[in-house]
Amino acid sequence: MLSDHTTKPPMVSVVIPVFNAELYLKRALESMLSQTLNEIEIICIDDGSTDDSLKILQEFQAVDDRLIVVSQANAGAATARNLAIEMARAEFVATLDADDYCSPHRLETQLEFLQRNPECVAVGSFAEIVDEYERSITVVTTPTEHSDLDTRAFKYGECAMCGPALMYRRSALIQVGGYREQYNFVEDFDLFFRLAEVGKLACLPDVLYYYRQLPTSICRTKKKEQRILIEKCIQETCQRRGLGLDKKASLPRFLPYEISTSRHYVNVAVQSILGGNPKTAQANAFRALQHQPWHPFPWAAFALSFMPSSVTRSLVQNVFGRDV
Secondary structure, three states: OOOOOOOOOEEEEEEEEEEOOOOHHHHHHHHHOOOOOOOEEEEEEOOOOOHHHHHHHHHHHHHOOEEEEEEEEEHHHHHHHHHHHHOOOEEEEEEEOOOEEEEEOOOHHHHHHEEEHOOHHHHHHHHEOOOOOOOEEEEEEEOOOOHHHHHHHHHHHHOOHHHHOHHHHHHHHHHOOOOHHHHOHHHHHHHHHHHHHOEEEEEEEEEEEEEOOOOOOOHOHHHHHHHHHHHHHHHHHHHHHHOOOOOHHHHOOOOOOOOOHHHHHHHHHHHHHHHEEEEEHHHHHHHHHHOOOOOOHHHHHHHHHHHHHHHHHHHHHHHHHHOO
């Protein structure tokens, strides 16, 4: 579908940083190009990909000029997003990670909310966590009101909303300085706190975003770095707001650690059990067994996936602990 960029600015600018996402990029782009809101531009920043990501972007751009493709040397997601925000022509900016996808009415729903609530600078949504084959793992629900979202971020040391599922007012992003490169790997967490200081945040109680959990996801491969940056971000936020820092209440309850591929699939299986998706649990437990056939955890996850959900939660915590 072609549009005339010279006559009318888009309603929403969509920002997609792309780095070696060839396996899932088409799905992400298709989910944006099929939105019920048509008046959009999709700014894709190829962040030095070494696979066919740039080729895929150019192929999509050739048939739909709502796509704007820029290629840069690898500099990280924060830098890529900031470049796209500078280029954005719309008043509202939505983000999407290149290995995720969203519902067809996501942009329209979030735009309507922001237009109705001028005090709100950003709005997110519930997210469904899926595995690499788009099998449902669980649905992540969060508070919906500003004060509860802010409190949760301090209490648990985690972004209270799914970062890439947000739509922002571009003016607010510029006011707070956008994403900060020094907080790469937790840039959404850092931005969340700074936006909360210039306006209200909200989360819609609808699943509008689908977050793909992969063995290569940042939350799996950069946990140590994330831990350090989260502590730094909370401390800086407390200083900026003139608050005292209670480390026991403010920092994450569990020390993140690097995990094996097998443990990744075990964790996905366990989350699927708790999310009421036994088929997804069985498939991922089997994947874990392929990596570590003699380890007890994959076998335990596989066995638990066949048990009634009413008895699995306490068993899961007893077998695997709470950090899954």
